[in-house]
Amino acid sequence: MLVNAALMGLGNVNRNLLTILANKADRLQRDHGIGFRIVLIADSRGVAVDPAGFDPAEVVARKAAGATTRDFAGYRGAIPVESLLTSEGIALVFEASPVDLRTGGPGLALTRAALQQGVSVVLANKGPVVLAFRELHAMAAQTGAGLKYSATVCGGLPVLNIGRRDMIAGDILRLRGVFNATSNFILDEMAAGVSYHEALAEAQRRGIAEADPSLDVDGWDTANKLLIIVNSLLGADISLRDIAVTGIAGVTPEMIAAEAARGHVIKLVASAEAGRYAVAPMVLPDADFLAQCKGWEMGVEMHTDIYGINYHKLWEREPTPTAASMLRDAVHIFTAPGRA
Missing domain, CATH: 3.40.50.720 (NAD(P)-binding Rossmann-like Domain)
Known part of the structure; x- marks a missing residue:
């Protein structure tokens, strides 16, 4: 053909x-x-x-x-x-x-x-x-x-394929993910003591972030991906208005350092559970699967009724x-x- x-x-x-x-x-x-x-x-x-x-x-x-x-x-x-x-x-x-x-x-x-x-x-x-x-x-x-x-x-990362093709007769009950590499890079830099603005400037210098990075750092790129996943896999019919969105601009190196001292990290996390949809910085135990998504990595965690808990991660620096x-x-x- x-x-x-x-x-x-x-x-x-x-x-x-x-x-x-x-x-x-x-x-x-x-x-x-x-x-x-x-x-x-x-x-x-x-x-x-x-x-x-x-x-x-x-x-x-x-x-x-x-x-x-x-x-x-x-x-x-x-x-x-x-x-x-x-x-x-x-x-x-x-x-x-x-x-x-x-x-x-x-x-x-x-x-x-x-x-x-x-x-x-x-x-x-x-x-x-x-x-x-x-x-x-x-x-x-x-x-x-x-x-x-x-x-x-x-x-x-074949998130949609996994949910549509591989989870036959299964329901996703809860979903969490780290979906934006720009925000992930900035948070990692801040964990090393760099300020938010310095980390953002470095991301722009490296070509990771756009000249206008608002879609990434304000959480909307992550929200867009969450919307597509939710409408495709969870049987929902939502718009961006249905997602509570908070970006990473309010996160400081001091906040990250304080959580690190407790064995925690801060990640920009998308979540969907029981009809509630959100994107926000979240404090996670260092051993948490999403906490281990570093830099260029993206990951998704799916809790299902008959397929257990699925964890999937991707390292992707180029297209x-x-x-x-x-x-x-x-x-x-x-x-x-x-x-x-």
Whole structure:
């Protein structure tokens, strides 16, 4: 099977996806009988189309050299991707454009249009499922299009897959997680005696935190991931208004040092239990599973009715695992039982 696909966004995640597609093409064909032909690429400069398929390694190399879609043959200008899906025979969209949590931006518009046309969508951009979770699932169900987004939650850590595919007939009764590496890094630096502002500046210097880090340090990135998990795995239908959110700005090195003297650590923890949802700095015993999530690590703890207590952790410093999660989702969509 050869699937015609479009790439929305040519940032780090989709460039890593292209590298994986270049390196793993034979493995995908051998193990899963599938290949992905990238016939459309889009970035902030516009859209380029090649019905024969772009060479993934060439796209990565040219982007690294400073090229944009404007520099590729088949450049069509800054036109909506959704207008080309049917005419170019596209069956799948890899959506990794910048997150817009106010309006959803072009990512939400494209996801809606693709699903309405029966085109499957794999998301790394969490905006569409945060803002329109039920709507998008209803569209996918109506048209038969695939909709998957495991890359939106903890990158390569398969939280959604574990809950959906592996806990058959099970219920998650309680869930906790450390979902944001930026906040985790800052808290670790503060544990070494660095001030919050110095730790934040260092995170920005290293490229861990954005110039505007509020989404991370104010707890909203963690809340977005909690919302997706809760709506996907716990049978809930919540919005961000249903999550009590407190960031880490109020945590001081003195507070961290005082807790360390008691054998405790402070982590930014997402929690869901008995219909209560929260993100907040939490004091944890040093031996606690989440307390052991250091620096670049993210982790999730799931208490279930029939599968015991599950603990899962991931170290992810670069976007390759997130890109691999997008590939995993795409393979699952097109190799599901009953799919032609």
